[in-house]
Structures are given as C-alpha cells and as structure tokens.
Amino acid sequence: MRSGRVFNIQKYSIHDGPGIRTTVFLKGCPLSCAWCHNPEGIAPEREIIVADHRCAGCGECRTACPLGGSQAGEGPLPVRRDGCTLCGACVNACPSGARQMIGRVMTVPEVMEEILEDRIFYEESGGGATISGGEPLMQPDFLEALLAACRAEGIHTAIDTAGCGSPERLRAAAELADLVLYDLKALDEERHRQLTGASNRSILENLQMLDRVHGNIWIRVPVVPGFNADLDLWRGLAAFAATLRHVTRVDLLPFHPAGAHKYARLGRANLVGGIEPPTAETMAAAVRIFAERGLPVKTSGKARELVESRKPSAQEGAGCGCPEDR
Ligand code: SF4
Ligand code: SF4
Incomplete structure (x- = not known):
C-alpha cells in the first residue's frame, strides 16, 4: 500500500485552485526560499x-x-x-x-478518507483536492497514487509544484491532474539561486515541457518586498510566461508574514523578519506588467482598483488584460 509523509491537510482551502478544496501538504522541498511560509514543509524527515x-x-x-x-x-x-x-x-x-x-506517514486510503469527507463541498463549489508541499514531486509515487485515487472517485485534482523534479515524473503526475499550479520566482538563474538556493534551469525546462502536454496551467508568482519585488524581475517572468500556450491564469501572491512565527518554533533562522506585505501600488505595478503581455493575471482588492483606474477608455484600447477584459 502506498504511503507518504504528510505535514498538513487543510480543509476548506480557497487559494489552491478553483472552488472549495482540500489541500494535502507533502513534506520535503529541495528549495529553500527565504520567505517560505511553510518552513515545516522543507525538511523531508519529521x-x-x-x-x-x-x-x-x-x-x-x-x-x-x-x-x-x-x-x-x-x-x-x-x-x-x-x-x-x-x-x-x-x-x-x-x-x-x-x-x-x-510530519506523519499516511497511506493513500487514509488521505482519501479525509478528502472524501468534503465531497459535497467540491460538488457545490467546483472544487476538489490539491496536492501541495513542500514539493510534491519529492514523493512522486505517493503523489501519483493520490491523484489516481482522486480521479477514480471523480474528484477534481490539482498539483501545486515548483517544478523541482524529473520531467518524467512531473509529466506522469500532470497527466493525472486537471490543473497544475506552477510556482515561478525569477527568470535569471543567478537571481533564482540567491532567492531559493537552487538553479531554475530545470524548473523552466519542465514548465516548457508541461506546456506541451497539459492544457491548464496556473503560474503563481510570490511578490516579496526586498527579495523579488522589482520591475525587471516581473518583466522577465512575464516575457517567459507569454511564450507558453496553456497558461490559463497568473496569480500574483503578496507576501504575508503569517508564517514567520514558525521559524522560531522550529529553531530555524527567519530571513524575512520585519518584511511587510507589498503595498497595493506594488501589486498593481506587477499586475500591469503581466497584463501588458496579454496574460490572464488575477488580483483583487485595492490593487485591482488601482489597475482599473488606469484602464484605457473604449476609445484608447481594449482593456488592461485582466480576465474581465477578455
Ligand atoms: S528530544 Fe528526546 S524525547 Fe524528544 S524526540 Fe528527541 S530524543 Fe525523543
Ligand atoms: S516544558 Fe513546555 S514543551 Fe516541555 S512538556 Fe512542559 S509544556 Fe510541553
């Protein structure tokens, strides 16, 4: 029986794909992003x-x-x-x-029992299950087994990955998933190393491969002041994303210090102590850069109002590129 190491199962999640979802967090990640809000998911062991x-x-x-x-x-x-x-x-x-x-070892039936408890919510909201991490590709057998079990039950599936794994296993998992949430942090390799401790070469190649075989990819970009919140970095990512054919949405994720307290509790150094969330103006600037590339970028609240306030009139143009303009 397949089993894997899980560090959290989050019910009623609304940020990891469409509708109401159950997000299963698998333990272990090869990256060490300074702003990680789930540092308890980095180490593969308990x-x-x-x-x-x-x-x-x-x-x-x-x-x-x-x-x-x-x-x-x-x-x-x-x-x-x-x-x-x-x-x-x-x-x-x-x-x-x-x-x-x-971190606890769980079998596929044990995880499925928790996922299936909320089937009614998935059906009413268009939700499902998302397998996240950590990096779920670090436990590829378990990941694929969970996705296959969800599919057998008719439950919508998503994987949330930073693309850190073999292209073969990523492809195999993606073929079992209705949606792929793909995290991108920077296009420049050296900058990516500084931010995450690892090269992004295989991450970018994996995304290009995925774009050839999967039709529903959401790119997710964290916006972290002092780390990756600058115009040139966003321009690079937007230019790259615009070369892909199956990006159905771009989410810009504002940094939030909600997970900062976990570092001390785990005995780890916190590199983002004192960092504030990005302002609405910063988020709006990022949105415009992605929207200018014709990408279906998603934002909300004040940042959206700012983007809307700069939207060209009907005489000036067709819109800012937000989903509602399409
Ligand atoms: S601190 Fe001591 S009691 Fe606690 S897990 Fe480690 S060895 Fe066991
Ligand atoms: S000292 Fe604190 S962590 Fe240790 S057993 Fe008592 S309450 Fe728990």
Missing part, C-alpha cells in the same frame, strides 16, 4: 515544533527524553537538539500540546 505560547515550562519533555535532557537545564527542551532520534517521547509527555511532531 521534526519537532514547540509553540512557546502554549508551553507551561513544566519540563516534562526533559524528563521524558531518553537522552538525559533533564540534566541539561530547565524548561522546555530546545528543538533540533543534537542527537535527537525523533522518538517522540517528549511530545507524548507534553501536557499542553505545546510540543508537536510535524
């Missing part, structure tokens, strides 16, 4: 997280640790401790639930 605000400082975790942690200090055991075997004794001993193990 890890411990401690929610300080729930910790009573009782020290039960130290007492329970077979490594003799009780002798090394007071209060909660630090996470990512040298020698930790991830036995889970400290998690089980924690009376407040402050200490948790992130």
